[in-house]
Amino acid sequence: MTTALSFRNVWVEYGDQVVLERVNLEIPAGAFISIVGPSGAGKSTFLRLVLGQERPSRGSITIGGKPLPPEPRPDRGVVFQRYSVFPHLTVLRNVLIGLEFEKSPILGRLTGAARREAIARCGTLIDAVGLGDHRDKYPSALSGGMQQRLAIAQALARRPQVLLLDEPFGALDPGTRAQMHALIKPLWREHNMTVIMVTHDIKEAFALGTRLIALNHHRVDPQAPGRYGATITYDFDLNRDTPVPVLGFPKRDANGASQNGGPKP
Amino acid sequence: MNIVPGRGTRVFLALLPFVLIVVIYAIGSAERRAANPDDKILPPFAEMLTSVEHLAFEPDRRTGQYVLWSDTAASLQRLLTGLGIATVIGLCLGLALGVLPLVDATFGTVVAVICMIPPMAMLPILFIVFGLGDLSKIVLIVFGVAPFLVRDVAFATERLPREQLIKAQTLGASTWQIAIRVVLPQIMPRLIEAVRLSLGPSFLFLISAEAIAADTGLGYRIFLVRRYLSMEVILPYVAWITLLAFLMDLALSRLSRSAFAWAHVVERR
Numbered sequence: 001m002t003t004a005l006s007f008r009n010v011w012v013e014y015g016d017q018v019v020l021e022r023v024n025l026e027i028p029a030g031a032f033i034s035i036v037g038p039s040g041a042g043k044s045t046f047l048r049l050v051l052g053q054e055r056p057s058r059g060s061i062t063i064g065g066k067p068l069p070p071e072p073r074p075d076r077g078v079v080f081q082r083y084s085v086f087p088h089l090t091v092l093r094n095v096l097i098g099l100e101f102e103k104s105p106i107l108g109r110l111t112g113a114a115r116r117e118a119i120a121r122c123g124t125l126i127d128a129v130g131l132g133d134h135r136d137k138y139p140s141a142l143s144g145g146m147q148q149r150l151a152i153a154q155a156l157a158r159r160p161q162v163l164l165l166d167e168p169f170g171a172l173d174p175g176t177r178a179q180m181h182a183l184i185k186p187l188w189r190e191h192n193m194t195v196i197m198v199t200h201d202i203k204e205a206f207a208l209g210t211r212l213i214a215l216n217h218h219r220v221d222p223q224a225p226g227r228y229g230a231t232i233t234y235d236f237d238l239n240r241d242t243p244v245p246v247l248g249f250p251k252r253d254a255n256g257a258s259q260n261g262g263p264k265p
Numbered sequence: 266m267n268i269v270p271g272r273g274t275r276v277f278l279a280l281l282p283f284v285l286i287v288v289i290y291a292i293g294s295a296e297r298r299a300a301n302p303d304d305k306i307l308p309p310f311a312e313m314l315t316s317v318e319h320l321a322f323e324p325d326r327r328t329g330q331y332v333l334w335s336d337t338a339a340s341l342q343r344l345l346t347g348l349g350i351a352t353v354i355g356l357c358l359g360l361a362l363g364v365l366p367l368v369d370a371t372f373g374t375v376v377a378v379i380c381m382i383p384p385m386a387m388l389p390i391l392f393i394v395f396g397l398g399d400l401s402k403i404v405l406i407v408f409g410v411a412p413f414l415v416r417d418v419a420f421a422t423e424r425l426p427r428e429q430l431i432k433a434q435t436l437g438a439s440t441w442q443i444a445i446r447v448v449l450p451q452i453m454p455r456l457i458e459a460v461r462l463s464l465g466p467s468f469l470f471l472i473s474a475e476a477i478a479a480d481t482g483l484g485y486r487i488f489l490v491r492r493y494l495s496m497e498v499i500l501p502y503v504a505w506i507t508l509l510a511f512l513m514d515l516a517l518s519r520l521s522r523s524a525f526a527w528a529h530v531v532e533r534r
Binding site (some may be wrong): 025032051055059070072074076078080082084086087088097098100101102104106107108109115138140141151154155157158160 | 401429436437441443445526
């Protein structure tokens, strides 16, 4: 199994404030990584690093073996907790817009046969997230859960290698959240992508992930709270058929990586 | 708080203040006429009607034009040209300021400063530079309204959630594509709203400029007949200007509702 993302000794510092330190991580392609940790432990910073919104002050990040481009690109899709969909576009157009960006650089719009073809492709995605009956509704007419499903369909339209989920189900009620869990896992298998999900919900993290990573401060200096940054404190392999992992010892050898990652048929 | 008027009641209630104003005016006018038959300050409606008839439906003896309509055409042409140019500037520059940090760094401060220049203080300069014709009046309106529109559009752009712009980039959008497909449609309702708010200042600038130097126009006419205390002309003109402004406001509001229906959905959650 190839490596999708790799972090080599990544640090993020703002002046004296160390946010992340010594982050070493290999994410195999096809893994579903859950990231948990208390507030202020650099979860969002980690996600921004992968998105390319932020650059590491030390160390390097590579995606598919190449250095990570320092700006958001279609190889990394994202679903935020809120504001992920465009309020001025209907469900269908929200999904369509990714394809229009791809194929129509000047106008950002498709017409004729190209449009019909794109609509057919988007229709499949919209049906897959269960919004088939709501294609022509605006997001304001959708419930919170439906909006998040739309955001997922929208992100999948460009077939990203890596899908980032930033507390995607955090604002949903438990019932809707369970539906979303049932939805996201088959989609991940089907689209064969790497998912990185940041969440506050530990149960969700264990239920969905093939691997769970906890970010936390390993040491706090009361005199200088910003002196030590957060790093990976736990790295669990959640695939049942592998041995129980030892705390704090990420498996980074090739053998371990292959056991960690990948959807099982 | 919980008593909500129905549709018919709503129309009746909305008309009530207007009826009151008319009645109060009629009483005041009649009282003054009773005290002084030559009173010019509050002419009765009949006199206003004859003056409107005279201005609107009889050609002027000297020029052969229908005064009210030629005034209206001249004023509206100036106003709409000025407002149109200001809107285009506001949209393009505001969008660029809001989307591109480089443009914002270059022009943000200068726009903020220009916004603070009182346009009426610029009027003499405009008259000197652009002459006393239509051009100086149009430039005054552009000058008075465009900086406000630019800033308003730029602020509206900056208020868009950052997540949306990131999301668009992860969908492969270029800066240009984000500007025309994500930002532009979302700020259009706000632009229309800002133009509606600018209608008042636009008329202010137009009437002021026409009052000072013009040979036709609604503001010109009002200030011309002021010398003769011709309230029977001034009052209908003021009402006519108000009606024009109100109709423009209404038209813009309708346009926003029909073209950008998504922006007018009441938040239900």
